[in-house]
Amino acid sequence: MKEIFPEIPTIQYEGPDTKNPMAFRYYQADRKVGGKTMAEHLRFSMVFWHTMNGGGHDPFGTATAVRPWDSITDPMELARTKTRGIFELTTKLTIPFFCFHDRDVAPDGATLREANRNLDEIVGFMKELMQDYPTRLLWGTAQLFFHPRYMNGAATSPDPAIFAHAAGQVKKAMEVTRELGGLNYVFWGGREGYETMLNTDMGRELDNMGYFLQMARDYGKEIGFEGQLLIEPKPMEPTKHQYDTDTAAIWGFLQEYGLQDDFKLNIETNHATLAGHTIQHELHFARVKGILGSVDANQGDMLLGWDTDQFPTDLYVTSSMMYEILLNGGLHTGGLNFDAKVRRPSWRVEDLAQAHIVGMDAFARGLIAAQAMLEDGELPRFVEERYKGYRSDMGKRIADRSVTLADLEAWALDRTIDRPESGRQEYLESVVNRFL
Ligand code: XLS
Numbered sequence: 001m002k003e004i005f006p007e008i009p010t011i012q013y014e015g016p017d018t019k020n021p022m023a024f025r026y027y028q029a030d031r032k033v034g035g036k037t038m039a040e041h042l043r044f045s046m047v048f049w050h051t052m053n054g055g056g057h058d059p060f061g062t063a064t065a066v067r068p069w070d071s072i073t074d075p076m077e078l079a080r081t082k083t084r085g086i087f088e089l090t091t092k093l094t095i096p097f098f099c100f101h102d103r104d105v106a107p108d109g110a111t112l113r114e115a116n117r118n119l120d121e122i123v124g125f126m127k128e129l130m131q132d133y134p135t136r137l138l139w140g141t142a143q144l145f146f147h148p149r150y151m152n153g154a155a156t157s158p159d160p161a162i163f164a165h166a167a168g169q170v171k172k173a174m175e176v177t178r179e180l181g182g183l184n185y186v187f188w189g190g191r192e193g194y195e196t197m198l199n200t201d202m203g204r205e206l207d208n209m210g211y212f213l214q215m216a217r218d219y220g221k222e223i224g225f226e227g228q229l230l231i232e233p234k235p236m237e238p239t240k241h242q243y244d245t246d247t248a249a250i251w252g253f254l255q256e257y258g259l260q261d262d263f264k265l266n267i268e269t270n271h272a273t274l275a276g277h278t279i280q281h282e283l284h285f286a287r288v289k290g291i292l293g294s295v296d297a298n299q300g301d302m303l304l305g306w307d308t309d310q311f312p313t314d315l316y317v318t319s320s321m322m323y324e325i326l327l328n329g330g331l332h333t334g335g336l337n338f339d340a341k342v343r344r345p346s347w348r349v350e351d352l353a354q355a356h357i358v359g360m361d362a363f364a365r366g367l368i369a370a371q372a373m374l375e376d377g378e379l380p381r382f383v384e385e386r387y388k389g390y391r392s393d394m395g396k397r398i399a400d401r402s403v404t405l406a407d408l409e410a411w412a413l414d415r416t417i418d419r420p421e422s423g424r425q426e427y428l429e430s431v432v433n434r435f436l
Pocket residue numbers: 101141186188232234268296307339
């Protein structure tokens with residue numbers, strides 16, 4: 001088969017001193033870190049939407065990218081070429097997984113039936129490619145935000161015809177994800193939110209969204225889909241407010257609609273930023289609640305305030321992420337999915353490869369640093385120590401939930417209670433910096 005990206009070689013590890021832009025400096029798939037290989041820890045994934053379909057458009061300008069399929073006009077041939085493209089590029093970068101939305105990979109149709117027919121053809125082609133390439137499906141999803149019908153959301157649309165169309169679309173997307181052996185299925189509520197309260201019945205919209213997800217969960221069980229269901233938080237953009245605001249909002253939502261046993265979260269770095277949280281906050285919250293499922297690995301620009309979906313390069317951030325992921329015992333069926341796009345001026349195909357390389361190296365270094373922090377033990381010990389009061393006397397009774405307000409009052413009445421121990425933030429930051 002003729003290569004789609006002849007300018008991209010198979011990327012190999014050459015070590016920190018190499019000047020070769022087409023080589024890994026830190027990512028060594030089979031290097032063991034704390035008992036598991038880097039490949040087992042990191043589980044990288046490439047996205048179809050940005051990497052194959054992204055052209056560098058922004059609100060002020062058309063595509064800048066030059067891609068090998070630019071002269072193809074037949075939509076199905078274009079879809080097949082890009083599909084081959086993602087299998088080839090993931091393989092050359094030694095990225096084991098990919099992710100897609102139904103409408104990224106195959107053309108839409110005038111009806112759902114027509115769109116399904118196009119999708120089936122490409123899914124059949126993907127299955128053939130899976131025999132020749134090692135690339136596997138991390139997750140599939142339905143694109144419920146591009147078509148004008150979804151301008152007010154899908155499950156939260158005021159129009160039940162749109163709710164129904166979206167339900168049919170999700171049903172099909174779950175079927176093909178299962179058919180392709182997808183390890184997870186993602187719900188990102190593209191426009192599930194509102195633009196103005198003046199025209200919005202929020203109570204109805206939330207109930208509809210809960211019901212939609214219950215139906216999807218039940219259908220997954222019915223067809224024997226064994227993958228993990230994931231919800232991806234995002235507070236805004238494209239809408240003014242999105243209901244899946246952050247990990248904590250989704251945690252509450254899952255409880256209310258009885259979804260807590262079947263759903264985990266797919267947490268994206270740039271979405272955490274938009275929510276006014278660090279990604280470490282989001283991963284930590286999900287970890288302690290047992291709902292850390294997968295990660296959309298990218299980063300935002302702190303000065304722009306948009307979901308710029310840049311490739312992750314910040315070692316301080318990747319270390320904090322890997323610290324939480326190690327404490328979570330890994331990502332299990334999830335992965336580190338590069339939901340990231342090259343910048344508009346990075347128009348060459350080589351930029352696509354180099355963007356993934358720097359992202360993979362950034363997480364390899366983050367992994368090494370986080371493992372070293374945990375092995376050193378000072379940081380976890382500090383936290384343990386800080387709460388030591390809960391292991392003795394009155395603290396233990398609070399921890400055991402065996403006191404009343406009156407008991408605590410009696411204990412406190414005649415004691416002089418002064419400030420607790422120093423939090424020592426600056427010192428702890430110096431400990432982190434030792435490992436970077
Ligand atoms: C958009 C989201 C989207 C999801 C998949 O901001 O990150 O790309 O990951 O629907």
